[in-house]
Amino acid sequence: MKEYMFYNPVRYLFGSGVIGKLGDHAAALGKKALLVTTPGTMARFGSRIGDILTAADVEYQVFTDVQPNPLASGVRAGANLAEQTGCDLIVGLGGGSAMDTAKGIAFLTGKEGGVFDYITGKRTGTTALPIICITTTAGTGSEGNATAVFTNDETLDKKGLVNPLIYPKVSFIDSDFMATLPKDLIAGPGCDALFHAFESYLSKDRHPISEMYSLEAMRLSIENLPKVYHNPADTEAWDKVILANTLAGIAIGCAGTTVPHALGQPVSGLLNVAHSDSLVCLYPAFMKFTAQAAPERFAVLARLLGCDTAGKTAGEAAEMSIGAMTEFLKGIDAYKKLSQFGVTEAHIDRLAEGATTMMKVVLNKNPIVPTLEQVKELYRESL
Amino acid sequence: MKEYMFYNPVRYLFGSGVIGKLGDHAAALGKKALLVTTPGTMARFGSRIGDILTAADVEYQVFTDVQPNPLASGVRAGANLAEQTGCDLIVGLGGGSAMDTAKGIAFLTGKEGGVFDYITGKRTGTTALPIICITTTAGTGSEGNATAVFTNDETLDKKGLVNPLIYPKVSFIDSDFMATLPKDLIAGPGCDALFHAFESYLSKDRHPISEMYSLEAMRLSIENLPKVYHNPADTEAWDKVILANTLAGIAIGCAGTTVPHALGQPVSGLLNVAHSDSLVCLYPAFMKFTAQAAPERFAVLARLLGCDTAGKTAGEAAEMSIGAMTEFLKGIDAYKKLSQFGVTEAHIDRLAEGATTMMKVVLNKNPIVPTLEQVKELYRESL
Numbered sequence: 001m002k003e004y005m006f007y008n009p010v011r012y013l014f015g016s017g018v019i020g021k022l023g024d025h026a027a028a029l030g031k032k033a034l035l036v037t038t039p040g041t042m043a044r045f046g047s048r049i050g051d052i053l054t055a056a057d058v059e060y061q062v063f064t065d066v067q068p069n070p071l072a073s074g075v076r077a078g079a080n081l082a083e084q085t086g087c088d089l090i091v092g093l094g095g096g097s098a099m100d101t102a103k104g105i106a107f108l109t110g111k112e113g114g115v116f117d118y119i120t121g122k123r124t125g126t127t128a129l130p131i132i133c134i135t136t137t138a139g140t141g142s143e144g145n146a147t148a149v150f151t152n153d154e155t156l157d158k159k160g161l162v163n164p165l166i167y168p169k170v171s172f173i174d175s176d177f178m179a180t181l182p183k184d185l186i187a188g189p190g191c192d193a194l195f196h197a198f199e200s201y202l203s204k205d206r207h208p209i210s211e212m213y214s215l216e217a218m219r220l221s222i223e224n225l226p227k228v229y230h231n232p233a234d235t236e237a238w239d240k241v242i243l244a245n246t247l248a249g250i251a252i253g254c255a256g257t258t259v260p261h262a263l264g265q266p267v268s269g270l271l272n273v274a275h276s277d278s279l280v281c282l283y284p285a286f287m288k289f290t291a292q293a294a295p296e297r298f299a300v301l302a303r304l305l306g307c308d309t310a311g312k313t314a315g316e317a318a319e320m321s322i323g324a325m326t327e328f329l330k331g332i333d334a335y336k337k338l339s340q341f342g343v344t345e346a347h348i349d350r351l352a353e354g355a356t357t358m359m360k361v362v363l364n365k366n367p368i369v370p371t372l373e374q375v376k377e378l379y380r381e382s383l
Numbered sequence: 384m385k386e387y388m389f390y391n392p393v394r395y396l397f398g399s400g401v402i403g404k405l406g407d408h409a410a411a412l413g414k415k416a417l418l419v420t421t422p423g424t425m426a427r428f429g430s431r432i433g434d435i436l437t438a439a440d441v442e443y444q445v446f447t448d449v450q451p452n453p454l455a456s457g458v459r460a461g462a463n464l465a466e467q468t469g470c471d472l473i474v475g476l477g478g479g480s481a482m483d484t485a486k487g488i489a490f491l492t493g494k495e496g497g498v499f500d501y502i503t504g505k506r507t508g509t510t511a512l513p514i515i516c517i518t519t520t521a522g523t524g525s526e527g528n529a530t531a532v533f534t535n536d537e538t539l540d541k542k543g544l545v546n547p548l549i550y551p552k553v554s555f556i557d558s559d560f561m562a563t564l565p566k567d568l569i570a571g572p573g574c575d576a577l578f579h580a581f582e583s584y585l586s587k588d589r590h591p592i593s594e595m596y597s598l599e600a601m602r603l604s605i606e607n608l609p610k611v612y613h614n615p616a617d618t619e620a621w622d623k624v625i626l627a628n629t630l631a632g633i634a635i636g637c638a639g640t641t642v643p644h645a646l647g648q649p650v651s652g653l654l655n656v657a658h659s660d661s662l663v664c665l666y667p668a669f670m671k672f673t674a675q676a677a678p679e680r681f682a683v684l685a686r687l688l689g690c691d692t693a694g695k696t697a698g699e700a701a702e703m704s705i706g707a708m709t710e711f712l713k714g715i716d717a718y719k720k721l722s723q724f725g726v727t728e729a730h731i732d733r734l735a736e737g738a739t740t741m742m743k744v745v746l747n748k749n750p751i752v753p754t755l756e757q758v759k760e761l762y763r764e765s766l
Contacts, residue, residue, distance in 0.1 A: 003398035008391070014590075015386035207397075208626055216595045243591055 004207035019174045023056030029130040030089025032059040036102040037093040075104035082109040096140025103148035103166040128165040136177040139189020141249015143171035158269035175238040187332040188276035194221040196248035200255040203365040210254035220244035229332040258366040266354030281338040285381035291318040293368035387590035402557045406439030412513040413472025415442040419485040420476040444468045458487035465492040479523025486531035486549040511548040519560040522572020524632015526554035541652035558621040570715040571659035577604040579631035583638040586748040593637035603627035612715040641749040649737030656724045664721045668764035674701040676751035
């Protein structure tokens, strides 16, 4: 077998109320935390988190300038604040944007330049401040890996900092945070997690351990995401949805994602479309394009989505997965088209150029790699 | 949901030939390694490992005084040698005995007293030398967790040092080491790995992530152990057997083991019976005793063992697993009785006392906890 490596040194704390343990872990890692979050999340949970830190004798400074699709300039601003206020610990509280920003700040604090200098290899770093992630949505899985995605202020390209230094030391996955999520922050991030699971399962970089994580995340997402969408009070289902999210985050840390993420990042970067919205729009076209290049894997997805594939060939079962996914998305009001977000034919050349250059590494992980013309066609079908 | 924690910071390197990467990892962790192994393993693989270390400018000192069911005195002797020769890295090369001894030495080097002082809490430690594990059998999974089991020289009790400090920094799981294993070092350790998987799956301390590891290890073991036993040249099956072994090692690191390990340890400690031999003898009695206390889980085992459980209740399917496991063990020449190893009725009181005192914590993880009298009966049935 091809050699492979599995390494994921994060300490994961799961369960309703587990955030109560934040104080002990924070105190073990630092004396002053930069709490990185959005104004909305700060309003909802800031005082609770602040009280826990204070009770543990951990000082904190709040940084709420976190944007969806966070800009590199925001990361630099957060690192400057951490430097000026003497923070020695970074706590990311929120969804992917907050956690990714926290990871970027932890990496950049005490270093020269901007985060894209390190993403592109112009500069290198050997240290980072310790990171605690507290996920308040079940979507990006950022609490489970050493990746953080940012948008370049000048080019609007979106790209990931991938570095073992930004593995969270501790991640809190507490379903109590999910109970009050608005519907659109259940379905969208939930689809993102499912897509992480499926794309890592397809990826050319998968290995037997990442596959185990991917499959379990697919199974848990498909069974439980509709339950929490229609009944956000279903705590048992939430426990499974947030677990799926973290498992999928670990899986993409191993195997990465494929075509939908490669094509979605330029959409988010250029038009500031929410990450999960870009993905749901692209999924049907991606699935049609890829299914026959990995029919056994699409057949597994079909069965998990509830298709009766008895007596079908893998290719036939794979085709069934496409319609089943559309139905799944419609069932949680997540079936959308790019035109709803202002994407037009006029954007396609620019988007396709971004997908095939900046996102080339991700694109190449797909079982069949689309040409520039095929990428344009995938966008066109998704309008 | 009950709170749970998952933390496993080991860097795992899998694959045929991956041992070639040992030099880089060893050089990153230390300047002089204590190579902990048995004389037999040293003869087979020592020169290859030594050459790799030397090429990476890592000096090494060899310690081959590793016994099956390693004694605490041997751990102290190894730690003394590490201290005297200035080793700053411990490399365990072999099966569970060598890797556990390496973990114990890494922990004890530079500390006063014996390893049981720390197991019993009489002394405490806050540091350990870095550990590299190289597994040459597929059985104990010691490369996957922070546990090391030793026998007390005076009492012959067997007990585990469990401490996050003894997580290996890097574990090499290279199927090339397996190709020349004698048959009894395929079946016995292979059963140990399967039992780790199943007992952790049953354990009261299981959680959703440990269950995922347990189930995948059960599936891989049952499918592939007979293949490698009957055809040790089947490298594809070996890749799966050694993965199952490590996954099961991670699972027991989370959830522990149950009755068979609780009852087996005193047999190994008192009569120096190989760990896996003690387990295979005890399994049928354990399964009969426990099946109806966790019928759904035994039913899953039955299906993995190939039983057609269609139309059966969970209880009926659970009963089917008992005979199916016996057939599985017979199929790899691993069905044995304790009397073959010199255990007699006269030993039972002493064994049962050991199982219900020193191994009480393990015993309590079983879905139904046997009384002292029931423990004696389990031994008696296994004679």
